[in-house]
Structure formats: C-alpha cells, structure tokens
Amino acid sequence: MPERTKIAVVGGTGRVGRHVIDVLTARGHDVVSMSRSSGVDVITGDGLAEALAGVQTIIDTATGPSPDKDEATRFFTTAADNLHRVGQRAGVQRMVVVSIIGIDRLTPGYGYNAAKLAHERAALSGPIPARILRAAQFHEFVGQLMEWGTRGEVVYVPRMRTQLVAARTVAEALADVATAPESSGGSDRGPVPEIAGPRAETLADMAVLLADRRHDPVKIEVVDDPTNPDNDRIATGALLPGPHATLAGPTFEEWLAATF
Numbered sequence: 001m002p003e004r005t006k007i008a009v010v011g012g013t014g015r016v017g018r019h020v021i022d023v024l025t026a027r028g029h030d031v032v033s034m035s036r037s038s039g040v041d042v043i044t045g046d047g048l049a050e051a052l053a054g055v056q057t058i059i060d061t062a063t064g065p066s067p068d069k070d071e072a073t074r075f076f077t078t079a080a081d082n083l084h085r086v087g088q089r090a091g092v093q094r095m096v097v098v099s100i101i102g103i104d105r106l107t108p109g110y111g112y113n114a115a116k117l118a119h120e121r122a123a124l125s126g127p128i129p130a131r132i133l134r135a136a137q138f139h140e141f142v143g144q145l146m147e148w149g150t151r152g153e154v155v156y157v158p159r160m161r162t163q164l165v166a167a168r169t170v171a172e173a174l175a176d177v178a179t180a181p182e183s184s185g186g187s188d189r190g191p192v193p194e195i196a197g198p199r200a201e202t203l204a205d206m207a208v209l210l211a212d213r214r215h216d217p218v219k220i221e222v223v224d225d226p227t228n229p230d231n232d233r234i235a236t237g238a239l240l241p242g243p244h245a246t247l248a249g250p251t252f253e254e255w256l257a258a259t260f
Contacts, residue, residue: 001046003179004028004029004030005029005030005056005179006029006030006031006032006054006055006056006057006058007029007030007031007055007056007057007058007059007178007179008031008032008033008034008051008052008055008057008059008092009021009024009031009032009033009034009058009059009061010034010042010057010058010059010060010062010063010079010083011034011035011060011061011062011063012031012032012033012034012038012061012167013033013035013037013062014034014035014061014140015140016061016098016138016167016170016171016174017033017035017059017061017062017165017171018218019167019168019170019171019172020061020171020174020175021033022171022246023168023171023172023175023178024175024178027179029179030133032051032052032055034048034051038051038181040219041174042062042073042078042079042082042083043078043082044083044134044152045086046099048082048083048086048259049089049090050232051088052086052087052090052092053090054090054091054138055087055090055091055092056091056092056093056094057093057094057095057096057178057179058083058087058092058094058095058096058128059095059096059097059098059174059175059178060079060080060083060095060096060097060123061097061098061174062079062210063170064076064115067111067112068112069109069110069111069112069114069115069199070132072112072115072116073114073115073118073119075115076115076118076119076122077118077119077122080097080119080122080123080126081122081126083095083126084123084126084127084128084160085126085170086234087128088126088127088128092128093099093128093129094128094129094130094131094178095123095126095129095130095131095187096130096131096132096133096174096177096178097120097123097130097131097133098133098134098135098170098174099116099119099120099132099134099192100113100116100117100133100134100135100239101116101117101134101135101136101163101194101196101239101240101241101242101245102134102238102239102240103134103239104117105233106230106233106234106238107229107230110228110229110230111228113230116137120132120192128138131175131177132192132193132194133170133173133174133192133193133194133195134192134193134194134195135165135170135173135194135195135196135242136162136163136164136165136194136195136196136197136239136240137164137165137239138164138165138166138170139164139165139166139167139197139255139256139259140167140250141162141164142164142203142206142207142210142252143202143210145157145158145207146207146210146211149223150218151192153217153218153219154205154218155207155211155218155219155220155221155222156221156222156223156248157203157204157207157220157221157222157223157245158203158222158223158224158225158231158234158237159202159204159223159224159234160203160234160235160239161200161201161202161203161204161234161235161236161237161239161240162200162201162202162203162239162240163197163199163200163239163240163241163247164196164197164201164206164252165197165199165247165248165249166194166197166250166255167197167198168249169195169248169249169250170195173193173248177193180209190244191242191244193244193245193246194241194242194244194245194246195241195245195246195248196240196241196245196246196247197247197248197249197250197252198248198249198250198251199247199251200237200240201252204220204222206252208221209252209253209256210218210256211216213256213260214260
C-alpha cells in the first residue's frame with residue numbers, strides 16, 4: 001500500500017480532476033479539491049496558500065479558459081508559476097501535470113498545443129520537482145467536437161486519427177505517477193510518459209457510433225481546416241501515442257455502452 005499523503009488537485013471539478021479525486025480518496029489519501037468554485041484561484045492566488053497547507057503533492061488537471069494560444073499560454077504559465085511559488089513555501093514536494101500526446105510533433109508556436117508546451121516548460125522549470133503525463137483525447141472529446149460542428153442536420157468533424165482514452169483511466173495514471181516512490185517524466189530521464197486507449201480510431205467513425213447510440217439522425221461529414229498547418233499531420237496520426245505509451249481502459253464502444 002502506498003503511503004498516505006495529502007494531495008491537492010487543481011481543476012478538481014473538471015473532467016479529469018473529479019475522477020482523480022475519486023481515485024485518490026478510494027486509495028486512502030487526503031485530497032484537497034482546488035477550483036474557483038471552492039474559493040481557490042490559481043491565477044490571482046486567492047485561497048492558494050490555505051489550500052496548499054500541509055500538501056505534499058499537486059496534480060494539475062486544469063484546462064485553459066480559451067482555445068486562443070496567447071490567452072491559454074498566459075493562463076497556464078501564470079498558474080504554474082503561482083503553484084511553484086506558493087507550493088514551495090508550503091513544503092510541496094512534487095507536482096504532476098497532465099498534457100496532450102503529440103504536441104511536440106506539431107507546428108511550433110501554433111494554437112492551443114503551443115500553450116500546453118509552454119505549460120510543460122513552466123512546470124518543469126520551477127523549484128518543485130515536476131512530472132508530465134501526456135494523454136490522448138478523452139472519449140468525451142467526440143461529443144464536444146460534434147457540438148461545435150453541428151449545422152442543422154449535418155455534423156462536421158475534422159479529419160483526425162486518435163487513440164481515445166477514458167478520463168477515468170487518465171485519472172488512475174495520474175494518481176499512480178503522483179504516489180510512486182520514483183517516477184520519471186518530462187526531463188532527461190527518458191521520453192515523457194503517455195497514456196492512451198487500446199486502439200487507434202478515426203474521429204468520424206467514433207462520431208457515427210455516438211450519433212447511433214443517441215439515436216440522433218444526423219449526417220457526419222469529415223472536413224479539413226486549411227488554416228491549420230497541422231491539418232494533414234493530425235489526419236495521419238500525429239496525435240497517436242508513441243511506442244513507449246501505456247495503453248489502457250475501455251475502447252470508445254465499450255465506454256459508450258457503459259455511459260449511455
């Protein structure tokens with residue numbers, strides 16, 4: 001049994017954060033949920049010192065409030081700096097950050113992926129030892145993209161190959177990294193750890209499965225984004241996990257059967 005520790009989860013009410021809290025609590029750890037709704041703001045610093053009192057490990061699962069690169073970069077780097085500054089004073093010993101598979105293979109400086117790379121660098125450059133875990137897109141990502149792409153009876157989804165993973169599976173992996181006696185990631189000790197689902201899929205095929213499961217008679221159409229310099233790379237597998245990745249959790253079909 002791992003030693004009981006006090007762990008703070010940034011973004012504790014979010015898609016992954018709420019699962020992280022469940023997993024850690026079930027494993028017997030003391031868990032602090034950090035979110036603006038609980039009075040903790042990692043950007044302004046409000047409530048941060050109080051939340052981190054006695055905490056040994058921070059797990060950062062927060063997502064940026066905007067897809068805009070500059071705004072997301074400001075959010076992530078400010079949050080990381082504040083967590084390091086206040087966390088060091090509180091005696092925090094470790095930080096774990098969830099990131100995205102493939103962002104280092106896409107166009108440097110472009111879009112939200114650039115903001116997440118800046119997040120990784122900010123986390124790794126602070127005084128608290130940090131680990132990065134890169135995850136594939138979550139199963140819920142399919143429904144989100146379908147919402148954004150719905151135009152009447154047609155749903156437009158981008159050409160994309162991905163290895164969708166359950167948010168719960170990512171949460172379990174984050175808990176493992178956070179509580180392991182020695183865990184690598186994001187440094188010169190080897191490739192950044194990755195977590196993905198059991199098999200590669202296309203976003204369009206998964207959108208069809210989700211529409212069928214919902215009995216939604218929409219038509220799924222695949223589109224390209226000519227403004228995105230990574231359009232072809234995303235379509236041909238730049239977001240797929242590398243050979244060192246951990247593959248775990250249910251397939252998208254299995255997740256659908258258990259969720260809907």
